[in-house]
Amino acid sequence: MFEKEEGKLEGLRKKYNDIPIPPNVDEYILSGIRKEKRRRATTRWKWGAIAASIFFIVMLTSIRVSPTFADYVSSIPGLQKIVDIVRNDKGLVAAIENDYMQEINKSVEKNGITLTVDAIIMDEDVSLLFYTIVADQDYPSLFLNDPTLISESGEDLQLGYSYSSHSEIKKNEPVTGILTIADYKHGSIPESLQFRTNIKNDFSDVVEDLHVSFSYDKEKFAKIKKVYEVDQTITVEDQKIYVDRMEIRPTRIVVYVEYNNENKQEIFGFDDIQLVDGNGEVWTPTDGLVYDKLDENKIALNFQSNYFAEPNELFLTFTSLRALPKEEIEVTIDLEKNKIVNAPKDGKLAFVDSSFWDVTFELMVDEQDYYHHRPLFHSTFTDANGKEYSFNNSSGSSTEEGIHVKTMGGVNMNEVASPITLTISDYPNRLRKDVRLQLK
Template sequence: MNEHLKELRKEYKDVPIPRELDDIVAKSLNKKSKKKPLFMWPASAAAAAAIFTAAVNFSPTAAEAMAKIPVVKQIVEVITFNEIQEERENSSIDVKTPAINGLENKALESNLNQSYIDESQKLFEEYTDSSGHLAIESDYTVIMDTKELLSIRLSIFKAQASGYNENQYVTIDKENEALLTLPSLFKNDQYITVISENIKEQMQQQMNADSNKIYWIGKDELEPFTSIAADQQFYLNKDHQLVISFNEYEVAPGYMGAVEFEIPTEVMKDLLVGNRYIK
């Protein structure tokens, strides 16, 4: 990456960047892209399976040992499906595409993986269509992986006139093979008001404690934050706490970056459908 792009990566100025953000959950549930994937599945998984099968077939001892192992549900995991890396004179791209593997619900697995491929394709097309300075990075993090739940964060960074961060989240109930949405965690839509009010309280407390922090909640703001969306980005952390996420420029100036708020279970416990997910 040249020096100009490195400077852009660090600056994070307060200039909003126009953007259209696709909701990953809506994409996975409501439509399947007609675009053909740019990528092919890596051969490593198939090769490993072939080696494993050959070892069992070759060794009677191994076969006998395998026969004694109880059949268990396939492990659900997140792997790197593909990575695109390229540098040009004025631009660069480094995009990792995650893939979920091991779900018995193959329709859900396929739709989620297709949504990740679609996102990578979109970023790659943006990169190839650009004639100016542009750096694009995308990577994923497994936030929580337990017997019951899997939470994944897809992080996207773009540096052009300024820097911009976007986070997308997926949370899966591994036992029931279901994609969790924010509305599915609550009895009714009252959660929107309760969570929004708690977030505004947290914002005000943070600003009172630190003059460098600014959130757009004042009456004088051009577009003050008033409420979360019904399908606001969220994830469940390792303590089974609900965390609400906002992308850069969504509720605060650019220098604040992407921000998130852990919601105390106490304030919404009466609204939860149960304590399986949020505790």
């Protein structure tokens, strides 16, 4: 990024990095900006692109050390989408600081919708494509539908994709998002690509077959992951968790763990899990992709990256596990009598009702879980005949009494043979232990 100014700025960058940052850095910077605003426009014009580039360097450093200044910068047109998307991910901020993002800036317009591929960040098996959508009218929501990357020759690259929706779209106001791309073949994405997608609202496609062609510099993203063998076992109330290795990549850190086959409890997740260096600096799980399930007992935990920070020591810490005895994870419901036949023994889970299209449960939670609406069940379930069904939607709400109301729907329950069996995917029962394991 900013290749034209790089030579001019290199000396300034080195001097800037050597300057000690005072604790009241916000006041100094914001005061200077306010003074500059009071000067004549001709004075500002003389600096042109160089001043803008210096300002961008200051902005990136301030994201790391000063959320207040990042808030100020995010209100400035042209910089807002960069700050808003990466400001909460220290690893992505560091990647941009170290020129590990390539600007694309290619657009296509169709039926009043403009789609822009803004930039891309890549590593061996996960890529992040930054995009912006602008609509010529208001929409309650818009989101990508069936996004695909294909090669220059038209080959579908068989990649995995994850993304979020955008709500309350206003006319001519850009919304920016990240398409996360999983490369299961590890490094197989060619340099010349075409991005194809539909844009959908809550009900139907607003525009179909948008496509943007672009190329990226594969050498730019040739950073080699750093692998640290751990080979340690954590024990929490007789439940064993083997930590195999840690891989540090420019976009994220992956810690590979395996649950012991002899464990009596089904482990659903970790509370307060994070990575901490020897100075107490913290790297938290990545947004939206806390872990990947590799097989029945193996998972990959994903954290924000410290690839460019390179701490001398790194520790994995957490305070408890969410788990249940394995014989209690299946819940059986008699739909004809509207009652639970089998459920966890703690009595926190109650069946409320079933209707033509859905089933509803109540789950008692304490203060620790009140604001965490984790999925209660896997989406698939079986009926009395062993036939498998899949819910295609779910919703949740909370009461003042500390009860989560969970509804799962999208299946014609009149066609289902009672009783049905669901499998719990997360549950507020804990095995507590403060764990601190050195990974590096």
